[in-house]
Amino acid sequence: MSSNYLDNLASSRENWLNKLEGLNINRTDMNKLIMNYLVTEGFKEAAEKFKQESGVEPTVDLNSLDHRIRVRDAIQAGNIQAAVAMVNELHPELLDNDRFLYFHLQQLQLIELIRAGRVEEALGYAQEHLCEAAEEDKAVLSELERTLALLGFEQPEQCPFSDLLQPAHRQKVASELNAAILRMEDQEATSPKLADLLRLILWAQEELDKKKIKYPKMVDLADAKIDKVDMSK
Numbered sequence: 136m137s138s139n140y141l142d143n144l145a146s147s148r149e150n151w152l153n154k155l156e157g158l159n160i161n162r163t164d165m166n167k168l169i170m171n172y173l174v175t176e177g178f179k180e181a182a183e184k185f186k187q188e189s190g191v192e193p194t195v196d197l198n199s200l201d202h203r204i205r206v207r208d209a210i211q212a213g214n215i216q217a218a219v220a221m222v223n224e225l226h227p228e229l230l231d232n233d234r235f236l237y238f239h240l241q242q243l244q245l246i247e248l249i250r251a252g253r254v255e256e257a258l259g260y261a262q263e264h265l266c267e268a269a270e271e272d273k274a275v276l277s278e279l280e281r282t283l284a285l286l287g288f289e290q291p292e293q294c295p296f297s298d299l300l301q302p303a304h305r306q307k308v309a310s311e312l313n314a315a316i317l318r319m320e321d322q323e324a325t326s327p328k329l330a331d332l333l334r335l336i337l338w339a340q341e342e343l344d345k346k347k348i349k350y351p352k353m354v355d356l357a358d359a360k361i362d363k364v365d366m367s368k
Contacts, residue, residue, distance in 0.1 A: 166191045177203040177313060203316055210309040211302070215244040222312070226319045236315055238268055238275055239308050242282055246299050249285045257286065 166189040173182040174193050179200045182193055202225055209218035219240055222229055230237040241264050248257035261283060269276040282299060285291040291300060298304060340352055 163191070170194075174200065175313075175317070176310075177207055179204055203313055206316070207309045207313060210243070210312065211305050213247045213250070213305070215240055215247060218312070222316070226316065229315060229319050233315055234268070235275075236311055238265070238278070239311060241265055242278060243305065243308050245282055246285070246304070249282070249291055250300060254286060 166185075170182060170185060170189070170191045170193055172178075173185060174195060174197070177200050179197050182197055182200070185191070186193060186197075202221070206218050206221050209215070209221065219230070230240070245257055245260055245265065248260055261279065265275075265279050269279045281296045284296050285294045285299065288294045291297060343352075
């Protein structure tokens, strides 16, 4: 994206809001974006209902989502070994070819052992499955150190790295694995187009912030809330 484009974004807040209000977004296009999100993320029931309500046809057979849904649900429930077994059954080469993804799944299994208070088993698992990979890759070593730091606290939730225990971390790994399965199955999109658009907004705002350019910043993506910045100063 060109520098001139970013500069043009820095118009007055009033002009910017007027432009937004003047946009005529085609409902069909918006519905397609929503369907793309539901299909890509594997929300089958929601996609079926949305199909009935909007009349938008999904780009794939919704029954093909079943496997990805089972894998996702297993990860979100903390059943990491079950998720790995399902992936290996359908795409046995996937985790062999994506070692960093495999590490993230093993790391998640280690986190689940720590969460359950199975300290000795956690240490044994780390030594057997993760230490060798950590010796070969500094990024893996850093993530392993963050995970093992949880063992230094009687209540792991009080560790500075307690974000690893949050449901959002399971979701992050589930999304990473979901994208890898889509690539393996030659699906056109490996991430929802809505998510790509949000990342584009964040990138553009970050670039404008670096240039210290004042602009009507979107401070709440969920509600599309625009900051009341004074463009005259």
